[in-house]
Amino acid sequence: MKDIANIRNLLTSAGLKVTHQRLVILGTVLDMDNHPSAEKIYNSLRSNHPSLSLATVYKTLEAFVAKDLIKRVSTPEGYKRYDPKLSNHGHIYCAKTGDIYDFYDEELDTLIIDFFRKKKINNIVIKNITVQVNGEKVDPSKDVTLK
Amino acid sequence: MKDIANIRNLLTSAGLKVTHQRLVILGTVLDMDNHPSAEKIYNSLRSNHPSLSLATVYKTLEAFVAKDLIKRVSTPEGYKRYDPKLSNHGHIYCAKTGDIYDFYDEELDTLIIDFFRKKKINNIVIKNITVQVNGEKVDPSKDVTLK
């Protein structure tokens, strides 16, 4: 699914010129499931693409966000991270390690959507609703698991 | 409720030395309901307290957060804002204006708490759970209202 033709297609459909850098960056982000920062993404591709610059990574990621190819999430500390998962989901954030875990539950999702449908919010166009769980891992070397 | 004796008491109970600066800063934040940035807080007190420095505002706010006297919330853009409301509540964020509105609904709160009680999360101590609604105001000069 994430072959180069597909990525190329994603870019084209978004109305972005298909450049070598964009293919590399989008391919990289889509393969990372740990909500990487721009720097992390840069580091994981620089060995194979030494000439690709950090500034381009920053610019390109924001371009992707603007075109809804990926999402941006900011940590409670205020750093930007990127998320290739477009479907609605919540985040569990560990202040100790900075790790972000996804969670999704259909039931909870429905509850919240229903809630905001009943309750009417005036004067705002909602783009998304996120549930963020903040805490600290007990064992920082292990992952957080649900259920 | 927010007289100086009370603020003094909040600081003492938190184990912080009662200084002139802390009284001023805490008093100011507790009076602001628009989730101000450190800079905003600094600006709203500098006319009356010209010698109080911005660095002290930054340090002091983080000290308050560490002692749970106030909360810190970061915008999707990654800026830090401070929130004097300690009770559990959600945020509606406008990307156009940067305004943050609070919302709270007992029912929704219960739903979410119940959900995470049923579902067990392993390896993390939850500090708080927030629902964040992101969107763009239709009329930026007007407020967002609920129901």
Added chain:
DNA sequence: CTATTTGCAAATAATTTGCAGCTGG
């Protein structure tokens, strides 16, 4: 061709820090 995009280095903006002097308990 030509409007975009890239890479580089320099600029910015928010926040933090080092440290000497001040101050509250």
Added chain:
DNA sequence: CCAGCTGCAAATTATTTGCAAATAG
């Protein structure tokens, strides 16, 4: 007193920007 706080200026960090060269369509 003296540990902890403050103010100042300088440092840091993430991110952005200006601009000339490269490139996609």
